[in-house]
Structures are given as structure tokens and as C-alpha cells.
Amino acid sequence: MGVLLQLDTVHTYYGQIHALKGMSITVNEGEVVTLIGSNGAGKSTTLRTISGLLRPRQGQVTFKGARIDKIPPHEIVKLGIAQSPEGRRIFPRLTVLENLEMGAYIHPSGTPEYRNDLERVFNLFPRLRERYKQKGGTLSGGEQQMLAIGRALMTRPSVLLLDEPSMGLAPVLVEQIFDIVKEINAQGTTVLLVEQNAHMALAIAHRGYVIQTGQIVLEDDARALSKNEMVQKAYLGIE
Amino acid sequence: MTAQGEAVSGSLGTRRSITTILGQIFGPLLQIFYFVIGSAVILGAIVIILALLLRGTRDDIDLLQGTLIILPQVIVDSLVRGFLYAMIALGYTMVYGVLEFINFAHGEIFMVGAFVSAGFGLVLANSGALETFNPFAFVVIAVLLGAAVSGTLAVSIERVAYRPMRNSPRLVLLISTIGMSLLLQDLVRIIATMTPLGFNARVQTPNLGSALTLAQIPLGERTINVIIDSRSLIFILASIVMLIFLNYLVNVTRMGKAIRAVAQDMPTASLMGINVNNIIALTFLIGGALGGAAGVLFGIRVQAINPYVGFLPGVKAFTAAVLGGIGNITGAMVGGIVLGFLEAFVASYLSLFTAGQFAGANYADIAAFSILIIILIFKPEGLLGEATTQKV
Numbered sequence: 292m293g294v295l296l297q298l299d300t301v302h303t304y305y306g307q308i309h310a311l312k313g314m315s316i317t318v319n320e321g322e323v324v325t326l327i328g329s330n331g332a333g334k335s336t337t338l339r340t341i342s343g344l345l346r347p348r349q350g351q352v353t354f355k356g357a358r359i360d361k362i363p364p365h366e367i368v369k370l371g372i373a374q375s376p377e378g379r380r381i382f383p384r385l386t387v388l389e390n391l392e393m394g395a396y397i398h399p400s401g402t403p404e405y406r407n408d409l410e411r412v413f414n415l416f417p418r419l420r421e422r423y424k425q426k427g428g429t430l431s432g433g434e435q436q437m438l439a440i441g442r443a444l445m446t447r448p449s450v451l452l453l454d455e456p457s458m459g460l461a462p463v464l465v466e467q468i469f470d471i472v473k474e475i476n477a478q479g480t481t482v483l484l485v486e487q488n489a490h491m492a493l494a495i496a497h498r499g500y501v502i503q504t505g506q507i508v509l510e511d512d513a514r515a516l517s518k519n520e521m522v523q524k525a526y527l528g529i530e
Numbered sequence: 531m532t533a534q535g536e537a538v539s540g541s542l543g544t545r546r547s548i549t550t551i552l553g554q555i556f557g558p559l560l561q562i563f564y565f566v567i568g569s570a571v572i573l574g575a576i577v578i579i580l581a582l583l584l585r586g587t588r589d590d591i592d593l594l595q596g597t598l599i600i601l602p603q604v605i606v607d608s609l610v611r612g613f614l615y616a617m618i619a620l621g622y623t624m625v626y627g628v629l630e631f632i633n634f635a636h637g638e639i640f641m642v643g644a645f646v647s648a649g650f651g652l653v654l655a656n657s658g659a660l661e662t663f664n665p666f667a668f669v670v671i672a673v674l675l676g677a678a679v680s681g682t683l684a685v686s687i688e689r690v691a692y693r694p695m696r697n698s699p700r701l702v703l704l705i706s707t708i709g710m711s712l713l714l715q716d717l718v719r720i721i722a723t724m725t726p727l728g729f730n731a732r733v734q735t736p737n738l739g740s741a742l743t744l745a746q747i748p749l750g751e752r753t754i755n756v757i758i759d760s761r762s763l764i765f766i767l768a769s770i771v772m773l774i775f776l777n778y779l780v781n782v783t784r785m786g787k788a789i790r791a792v793a794q795d796m797p798t799a800s801l802m803g804i805n806v807n808n809i810i811a812l813t814f815l816i817g818g819a820l821g822g823a824a825g826v827l828f829g830i831r832v833q834a835i836n837p838y839v840g841f842l843p844g845v846k847a848f849t850a851a852v853l854g855g856i857g858n859i860t861g862a863m864v865g866g867i868v869l870g871f872l873e874a875f876v877a878s879y880l881s882l883f884t885a886g887q888f889a890g891a892n893y894a895d896i897a898a899f900s901i902l903i904i905i906l907i908f909k910p911e912g913l914l915g916e917a918t919t920q921k922v
């Protein structure tokens with residue numbers, strides 16, 4: 292179980308705004324790692340920095356031992372890092388199938404591998420198979436979330452970055468999505484999961500980090516974190 | 531369940547059914563066809579009704595007969611103008627769809643295409659090959675040359691003048707496009723006046739054949755001649771071929787889907803492995819090539835051009851793009867068609883109905899644009915604004 296992805300004292304800015312102030316995290320192969328923190332802590336900024344949408348001003352990001360923090364986002368995907376972004380960001384005027392095809396953009400289409408990927412996504416999310424012709428923008432929130440995850444899987448990633456997959460979903464659906472994340476991990480994909488729903492996230496993760504104003508303040512294995520007093524108070528609503 | 535599922539994704543994964551693909555290519559063209567028929571029928575009915583109403587006011591000519599006799603020619607003229615605006619409007623709308631600014635230099639991209647046709651004709655004439663040149667080959671080669679030159683030019687302009695400012699306020703970009711427009715006018719003017727082309731360049735062509743008589747309908751002691759001249763026919767047919775190609779490119783190919791993905795959400799498209807800069811360059815290439823091809827066809831049809839011929843068609847095509855719903859590809863084509871019909875009908879019939887008091891292109895523009903403003907007051911999102919989903 293080697294180190295797959297690593298951030299080392301990363302500083303990321305939005306103009307003058309200093310959003311990540313020396314972030315360091317490590318994700319090992321095969322793990323589910325969760326990043327929990329309150330609004331504005333810098334969780335999405337961390338994922339955007341990994342994917343190359345934002346360039347860190349200091350520090351470095353390494354993937355499989357090589358630096359990736361100066362590589363553009365469309366090249367980073369090809370290395371095996373996929374992201375299901377915050378707010379799902381489905382292409383609203385493309386159909387479900389076309390959205391999935393865009394996920395597979397970096398691979399030749401029509402190959403047996405492509406069909407396998409599609410089949411895998413449809414098996415994970417049978418809803419998407421039923422609605423493959425529907426425009427992405429007309430899907431329900433939950434379906435859009437499934438499509439966002441499915442689309443990311445179509446890139447054939449070795450690590451999947453998930454930004455709040457439970458946002459705005461009914462409890463039943465949240466549970467279902469988390470089960471699927473677990474299954475995706477069991478099929479061999481490493482997962483970095485950003486969540487506000489710390490309870491669910493810690494239940495499926497191996498390890499976790501707590502982020503506050505752009506810095507990691509706590510790191511432990513998931514079970515220990517869910518017993519941690521500070522975490523219970525701040526993120527699990529346990530007094 | 532699973533077996534059936536396999537079948538679904540199996541067929542989805544390999545090739546989409548031929549009917550789906552044909553639908554994606556010809557669906558938008560069918561929509562254009564409806565608008566052509568609709569515009570012709572509605573405007574035709576309006577002028578005939580007007581002619582009947584005004585019949586008594588004129589004793590010099592039979593207004594109804596006059597109306598009917600020029601009707602076929604007016605419709606041919608409408609189609610030529612309509613396809614002209616449609617092809618130029620696509621360049622505006624594609625760039626807007628992806629980058630959300632208006633590329634005001636696009637009219638000049640069109641003008642450069644027209645000069646390519648003049649240059650091509652001149653080179654052939656100087657080498658003595660023009661007279662014997664196969665007319666079909668002449669048109670095809672000229673269109674391809676114009677598309678290549680204008681497409682390359684559009685891509686270069688994006689690279690040097692727009693890309694460095696992509697994150698500046700839209701107003702700054704807009705000014706850059708206007709500057710580029712003036713620059714291109716002057717550059718072409720300098721080149722044209724320094725070469726044998728001249729400021730007023732003639733577009734020489736081989737003999738493109740004579741007019742085609744489609745029908746002769748007797749009307750009292752006169753006949754309605756349904757005639758289409760060869761240059762108009764070339765214009766219309768070539769436009770249709772190019773629009774089919776464009777629809778194939780944008781709706782069916784992976785590249786076209788990538789263009790649409792970039793237009794809808796740039797950062798997310800880059801997360802899919804799409805090189806956004808390349809796709810933006812590609813939209814300039816396609817838009818520029820269509821504009822250049824339109825310029826060539828325009829040059830071949832009007833046969834005399836100058837460095838400022840891009841301005842007015844450019845502004846009108848921009849209007850057409852807004853009329854159709856800016857950012858919407860089918861909308862641009864439909865908007866071009868509707869504008870072409872409005873203009874041609876007003877230009878011809880305003881003069882006839884007012885006994886020549888309001889003759890001339892200026893009045894036609896005023897009238898056509900007033901109608902446009904009225905349409906946009908009632909439908910500010912454009913004819914195909916939200917109703918269809920085929921934005922870029």
C-alpha cells in the first residue's frame with residue numbers, strides 16, 4: 292500500500308485571498324480518505340488544486356511520486372485523477388450518455404474497454420441507464436450526483452476525488468451514494484472524499500483529516516476521529 | 531434484466547443507430563426548412579393582401595399582378611441573403627457560445643474570404659486558365675481556399691489578440707475585436723491597392739452557366755417566370771452543403787460534443803481531459819472557415835468587392851444571431867433566414883407599394899430592423915432562445 296497522492300505544505304490563493312495555508316495530506320493506494328471541515332475551510336480548494344484547476348503558489352503536489360502541480364487539468368486527468376466537483380457540474384444541455392462520453396473523452400470510444408466502463412457505471416447507477424437519453428440539466432439532484440460520479444469513473448481513474456456527494460440529497464439517497472462509494476473503492480479505486488456530513492464520511496473512510504481555515508488541524512484513522520472530542524463537538528453535533 | 535441491460539449499453543457503446551445520427555444532422559436543417567417555408571408563406575401572404583388592399587389606389591399598374599410577377603425573384607433573393615447571414619452568424623454565435631463575447635472582427639474575416647475569391651480569379655486570369663477552368667472545380671477550390679485562409683486568420687487573431695485578454699473584463703475584449711476589425715480593413719486595403727487587385731476588386735470567374743428557368747406560370751396576358759440565376763443557385767446549394775457538414779461536426783462527432791461541453795462549463799470540461807484552449811481555437815477555425823466560405827460565395831455572386839464589404843453583412847449577421855438566440859447554433863441559421871426574408875421582401879415591395887417613394891436599401895434596412903426590434907421586444911431571448919436545447 293504505497294503513497295499515491297501527496298500534498299506537501301501547499302499554499303493556494305484566489306487573487307489576494309490566501310485559501311490554503313500549508314496543506315499537507317497523504318492518500319495511500321486503496322484507501323478511502325476523508326477531508327472534513329466547515330464551510331469555507333478550503334476543502335474544495337484542495338481538490339481544485341489537486342486537479343490542476345488552481346495552481347499552488349508554494350508547496351508541491353505529487354502523484355505516484357511525480358510532481359503534478361505545474362501540469363494543466365486536462366493532462367492531470369490522463370494520469371488517473373478524476374474529480375466529481377462540488378455542485379455536480381453536469382453539462383446541462385448534453386444527454387446523460389453524452390455526459391458519460393465526455394467522461395471517456397481521453398479514451399478511444401467504441402472499444403471493449405469503453406463498453407465495460409459504461410456497463411460498470413450503468414450497473415452502479417441503474418437510474419442512469421433508464422435515463423440515458425435525457426438532458427443532464429433535467430435530472431433530479433440525486434440523479435445528477437450519480438451522473439457526476441459516473442462521469443468521473445468513465446475517465447478510468449486510479450484516484451477519485453469526490454466533493455460533497457451527499458449535498459442536498461435525501462437521507463436514503465445519501466446512504467445509497469455512500470454504499471456505492473464503498474463499492475467503487477472495493478473495486479480498486481482510491482477515494483478522497485470531501486464531506487460536511489462527517490458522520491457518514493467517517494463511517495466509510497479508512498482515515499480522515501480535519502481542515503480549518505486552509506490547514507490540517509487533525510489527522511487520524513476514521514474510527515479514532517469519530518471518537519475525538521473536538522470532532523464530535525464541531526462536526527458530529529455531539530455535545 | 532442484466533442481459534437486456536448489456537444489450538442496451540452494448541449498442542449505445544458501439545454505434546448509435548443511424549436514425550439518431552441522421553436526426554442530429556438533419557433535425558436542425560429541417561427547422562431551417564420550416565422557417566424558410568414559414569417566412570415565404572407569411573411574407574408572401576402579407577404582400578398579396580397588401581396588394582389587394584392597395585389595388586384601388588393605383589391606376590398606373592395592376593398592383594396584384596406586379597406583386598406576383600416579382601415574387602419568385604424576391605424569394606430567391608431572400609434565400610441568398612438568408613444563407614449569407616446564416617453562415618456569417620454562425621461565427622458570431624459559436625464564439626459567443628464558448629467565450630461570451632462578440633467578435634466584431636468577424637465581418638472582416640468574411641471580407642477576407644471575398645478577397646480570396648478575387649485573388650484566385652485574378653491568378654487564374656493572369657495565367658490564362660480562367661476561361662477554360664471547370665466552373666464546378668472553380669467554386670469548390672475557391673470556397674476551400676477562402677475557408678482555409680479565413681479559418682487560419684480567425685485562429686491567429688484569437689491567439690494573439692483575444693487569448694491574452696481572456697480573463698479581462700468583456701468590454702476590453704470587445705474593444706480588442708473592434709480594433710482588430712479596423713486593422714484588418716486597413717491591411718486588406720493596403721494589400722489590395724498595392725497589387726493588381728485594386729481597391730475595387732473584380733471577382734473574375736469562368737462562365738458559370740446561365741439562369742435556370744424552373745417554371746413559367748401564365749398570369750393573364752403576362753407570365754410569372756420562376757428563374758434562378760446560376761450564381762444564386764451556387765450560393766444556396768453550397769451553403770446547404772456546409773450547414774450539413776457543420777451539423778454533423780457539432781452534433782455527432784466527439785469533437786463537436788467537446789465544443790458543446792466547453793461552451794457549457796469550461797473548468798469541468800478540462801476535468802474531462804478536454805484541452806479547452808484547443809477547443810476554443812477550433813471554434814474560431816470553424817466559425818472563420820464558414821465566414822470565409824460565405825465571403826467567397828458572396829464575391830462570386832456580386833463580382834465586385836472592396837475592403838469594407840464585411841461591415842454591413844457583419845452587423846446584420848450579428849443581428850441575425852441575436853434574433854435566433856445568441857449562442858444557439860440552429861438559432862443563428864434560423865435568424866439569418868428570417869432576416870434575409872424580411873430584408874428582401876421589404877426592399878422589393880416597399881418601393882412597389884409606395885410607387886417608388888421609399889425605394890432603396892436604406893429604407894429597407896430601416897423597415898427590416900424595425901420589425902426585428904419588435905420581434906425582440908416580444909421575444910428578447912431570440913426566436914430559439916430557450917425553446918430548443920441546441921445551444922453550442
Ligand SMILES: Nc1ncnc2c1ncn2[C@@H]1O[C@H](COP(=O)(O)OP(=O)(O)OP(=O)(O)O)[C@@H](O)[C@H]1O
Binds near residue numbers: 331333
Ligand atoms: N473563486 C473564489 N474566489 C475567491 N475566493 C474564493 C473562491 N472560491 C473559494 N474562495 C474562498 O476560499 C476559501 C475556501 O473555499 P472552499 O470553497 O475551498 O471552501 P470549502 O471548504 O469547500 O467550503 P464549503 O463546505 O462551503 O464548500 C473560502 O474562504 C472562500 O471564500
Ligand SMILES: [Mg+2]
Binds near residue numbers: 335377454
Ligand atoms: Mg466546497
